Amino acid sequence: MEQIWQGILKALQLLVTGDPEVLQITLTTLRVSGTATLISLVLGVPAGTFLALKNFPGRKVVLSIVNSGMGLPPVVVGLWVTIFLWRSGPFGYFNILYTTTAIIIAQAIIAAPVVTGLTSAAIQQTDPKLRLQIRALGVTNLQYLWLLLKEVRFGLFAAIIAGFGAVVSEVGASMMVGGNIKDETRVLTTATVLEVSKGNFDVAIALSVILSLLAYGVTFWLTLLQQQQQGE
Amino acid sequence: MLKTEGICWKKSGKYILRDIDFELSPGECVGLVGPNGSGKSSLLKLLAFLALPTSGSMWFKGQLISGKAPLTVRRQIAIVFQEPLLLNSTVYDNVAVGLKIRKVPQALIGPRVESWLEQFGIAHLKQQTARSLSGGEAQRVSLARAFVLEPEVLFLDEPFSALDAPIKKSLFSDLTRIFKQTKVTSVLVSHDFNDIQRMAERALILIDGEIKASGRPADLLRANLTKQASDFMSHWRQCKEFAQNS
């Protein structure tokens, strides 16, 4: 109990004094996971929409792969991305292993199936008669997609929240492709693991508190937006 | 305005429409009747360019339409279904959406939407969300959404079937008034022949995907028809007789 209390006090201390290292780690976390989520949106929403609306041979197989991708262990993604980014690997030429770019790539891969799957589910839930009515309004293909996505915006927000949640909380991929390098690729999750292994439990608890606040803060804000849209 | 010749529609190996020859003149209201599964809604979809026939030809305002109808043509029609099928936003937004799609200037949208909301008696619901409306109110919004576009042809697929009698009565009278005012060219599908009688100048009886009879509604009640059409109309004849005798 004492230790938990110490941890919370330490968290407050680090936050209030604006400890530069913690600030750096927090900003890196936000930047990396935010960018990864954004990329997964750009890739996942069109992909999910396509899967939901277009009937093509093998569609069910693709959908099941996407859905199982939602449960893909981050550490597995980390391993495979590492293999590809090694100097001896196919993309070693780019020298991006152990950089934040590598973490962003790995996290985007983790989040993309989540966003794709949830977007597809949201669109498949729309009434086909409603889709017909929208098309009957004289829409171009782009306008059709825009109206349809606006219609399922509640589900889309859920997809964003789920995607962000998945990546901001993962540690396996970040550790492997990032290397947990101080001032460069250290994020809140990997820093927590490091502090635990060093025996600095108060700092570890502090970091976990900050991570929880960060994750909660972003999710809270997104939820507000989601609910606000609904109520209009 | 609209003409078809020899339209056939085959789905999963079965013909849902066969040999449809149809003509619609400007200002006309044509009714489509028939038993369930006769293909009325399917024919309406084809006429509204929402689906493609397997064979046959269609003309819109004299222009032959082959394959998917061009955007300019599709934007001249509007359709109202049995369910209101509104979007998840306000009444105003729902009615305005078609105009926004057609890039009507912002300044013109407001007054047009307002005036049609007035026509259908729902101006007071302008800012309400579509979800909170009653069945009758929602269907009025759906109609306003169609009329605000001032379409060349208006298609109505069983617009009253989901409403109960008193709601239907009030909406029906508003709609007939608006029809008289605007003289919009329209095709009305209904399983209730009374509606057709009161609104349409001409009617077609569709059975098993084929047009079995056509003519003025009053005539269809009296005339000698093919057996199938006769069987279908017999129910309505009985109703008329019942109404006349009581």
Place this chain on the structure above:
Amino acid sequence: MKKTRALSYLSILMLLFSVVLSGCGKTATPTAQPPTPANPNVILATTTSTQDSGLLEVLIPEFEKKTGYKVKTIAVGTGAALAMGEKGEADVLLVHAPASEKKLVDNKTGINYKLVMHNDFILVGPAEDPAKVKDSKNVLEGLKAIEAAQAVFVSRGDDSGTDKMEKSLWVKAGIKPAGKWYLQSGTGMGQTLNIASDKAGYTLTDRATYLANKKNLKLEILKEGDAALLNIYHVMQVNPEKFPKVNQEGAKAFDDFMVDSATQKLIAEFGKDKYGQALFFADAGKSEAGLAAK
């Protein structure tokens, strides 16, 4: 209503872009005085216990200031660090498993193989000491006593330097440890100590990690000082002839740095202020055979 919605969409986009862009300006070099080498990144593969000791947090900044190189410290298990060397994925290695390192030196994967420092391993356990390890003659007798008593012993079980040392000791004691009393944690030294402390068991640890974690542990030093318990650190460069992609100049700079006198002095002083004793013994230039624990 419309305006607030548009504003919130805009605010999301702006926030995301500002966050994304905030990272772009980060690649500037900190202070301009040291030379900026052509390829500034040096990948150092080392072990988690080396990183956990905190020594690198003193040495690396010194190196970076002096040479302008940027060190990417990848702290993994000994097995992984050596494997990275063997694949050419790292530029320079700092590890402490001489028996396994020999292979890399022999097949010319590692060059400029130099002795840097050593610390020692200690056998820790609960104060009650049920197996009476404290009374045994040396560490090998201590292990035999633990096995005889079937007392809980927590092993790293991860092929790390510490793990290899532990396994070699069992071999020397003529025992094959197995049974419910012998636990394999598969985690780092800090975590393994926590497990041992929690289960009131024995474990083999390096002195530095033990001292760093002491405040959280209910374990005491029960055996130390044996010649067999030396933990010896070497540095080596990954051979650029075998792996052309390594940063040859950077690796050499680090290799030289680890054995120069200023660095060796830092190593010898490290830990004195915090723990009252040095955690490492600087050994550059000595022969391995002549090392002693204290």
